[in-house]
Amino acid sequence: MDLHWLKPLLGRPSPFTTVYLDATRTGTSNDAEVVDRWKPVRRSLERDGASASVLDQIAELVTVPTGVRGPHGRVVVADAEGVVIDRVLAEPPAQSHAVFGPAPALLPAVRAADETVTYLLVEVDRTGADLTWAAGGTVRTAGGAETETVEGGHDAVRKTRAPGIERRNQTRAEDSWERNAEAVAAVLDKRVAERSPDLVIVTGDVREVKLVCEALGQQARELTVEVQGGSRGEGVNQGAFDARVGEALEQFRARRREVVLDRFREAQGRGDGAVTALDDVIEVLRRGQVLELVLHVDGQTAGIVDRTLWVGPEPLQLATSRGDLESIGVSEAREMEANVALVRAALGQDAGVTFAENGTVDLVDGIGAVLRWSDDSTPSEAVPTQSADQARLRTVV
Template identity: 70%
Template sequence: MDLHWLKPLLGRPSPFTTVFLDVTRAEVAGEAEAADRWKSLRRSLERDGAPAAVLDEIGELIAVPTGGRGPHGRVIIADAEGVRVDRVLSDPPAQSVGVHGPLPALLPAIRSADEAVTALLVVTDRTGADLTLRSLGAAAEGASETEAVEGGHDDVHKTREGGLDRRSQTRAEDSWQRNAEAVAAEVDRRVREKALDLVLLTGDTRAVGFVRDALGQEARALLVEVAGGGRGEGVNAAAFEAKVAEAVTKFRATRRKAVLDRFATAQGRGENAVTSLDDVVEVLRRGQVAELVLHVDALSGALGERELFVGPGPLELATSAEDLAAIGVEGEGSRYTADIALVRAALGQEAGVTFAEDGAVDLVDGVGALLRWSDGSTPSEAVPTQSGDQARLRTVV
């Protein structure tokens, strides 16, 4: 999962205020509105020293409904100057929390990134298409603008009988194809210029086929056809949105599985993958990590209770003050919970983060790493490692 959008937080002025809130509408949750839930969090954050101006800005954002239906959450992160991250989560937190301190609580934001999907919705007919960029799982969801693309070829109607009518049918199909080519060209341009996860294509059956066939290779790789949409009246919007949600859920699972399969394969070979907190700390500070793998309960599990020692730079981290000094950090450094320190180091080397469900992969301490490279000094799953944890060694054949 790409986290480039979070990296600017590393250079922002502290302290940080992180709010992880259940924003489910009251008639769904049977509880108070999000604004009321925010009030108790605000009082706690005020006691911790969060700036009033920052809290006011967060309160104004929370007062605006997300537009989401059913249970969902929201994560907001502000630095000393104002809000920098605002994202919707498909699942609400078990308990709304607010954290004020020298570093942002990044895991809620990263969990939202795991759920977020940027999709281009293409609703096509014989004359053109409506293109809508949608951020599914982000706070901007529902605020996207739709742009119409018209093919410019108006001879799109067929007649049924006679020789002249057959010529009309040929002209009509030629117009459909040319209009579809215009739509496909615009979709291809969007794919080249924007970081898209999916292209969702729906509408008139024949037009969908023409657009699909005219798309370039890059757009086709992202393409998912969704039945039930259309440009005209009579579309069952609720049923169509349910199909979109199903397609997005399937994409999220596929995206996550691809990373975890790579991790499991590398782990099985005993190369380019490590697990356990000690070994992951080692490869993070060496800048070897391509993807940090965390158990889904990392936010509330053992990683939230373990502490690591960190220096000023994101790759300066260790499991003890002595190890921190050994890598050249003067003084005792700072002590942060392992979840914050690990994610901070991952961002510092532009690594991604992927969450794993129970049984998906073998994780010691709830954490692992898929590596960009390895050498003879890299911790290994097949031989004694630098952690000295004999219980986790594999049998060497």
């Protein structure tokens, strides 16, 4: 999972204020609901010593609607100077809360972002299409969902059964359907190239959906799924259609995770291209070798829970002890929660993060990594290394 949206936090001045808020609005007193959730969170931050000016800035943000319908959450991260990150979360937190300290509380945001999919909903009929962006975490306070209408421009879209002209009109109508589908597909190809959504969902007139999908270029076609039940017109069973979209998004999330986990298992099986155990992961993070960090989904059973690491000023400067950090030439060291230090190091090398469910992959200490590259000095799953813990060694039958 891409974490580029967290990169603005690197190098920012501490302390950090991290707020996780239920941003759902229901009923008529929408703003009052969010304000009521924010008030106790603010009081707890004030007791912890957070800056009043930063809290005022956060308050101004969180009381403005996100532009997202239905239950959802919001994460806001501020440094000593003000808000740096403001993102929508696909699911609201079980309880609104906040953390104030020397580092941002990143892991819950990363875990929630794993559920987020940026997708383009395309509702087509025989004259054109409506395009709606689901922004995948971006707050849309200015005007709700971003939409675009594409009109095909070919208006002979109905077959006529009048004697003598039926065949000619039928041909003209079918030709118009194809030309309109090509016009929609051309816009889709352009938008996909410009904005790189995770997924394109196409729905509407069955015949036209097929024509649009056939006219798409390779890049857009590979991202496209068809979902039945939607329409540009009235009469849609919105609840049933939303459920089908939800199923399509969940299938996409599962595929996205499985691509990484398959690669991890394959590399682990051949003893090259993946590592596990905290010490080995730290080693490859320091060397900038990590393509994707793999974390156990349940932090309470993982080996990094309640652990701290030592870090330097730069994201890739991390170790299990001050002495280990000094041994690589870092004199300015401080302790940091392990999950924050690990995500920070992943961000520092443009690595992603993937969460693994129980039993899906073999993770020692609840952590592993898929590597960009390896050499003879890279920790290996095939043989013991100086950095590896004895827990890594498995009996091969």
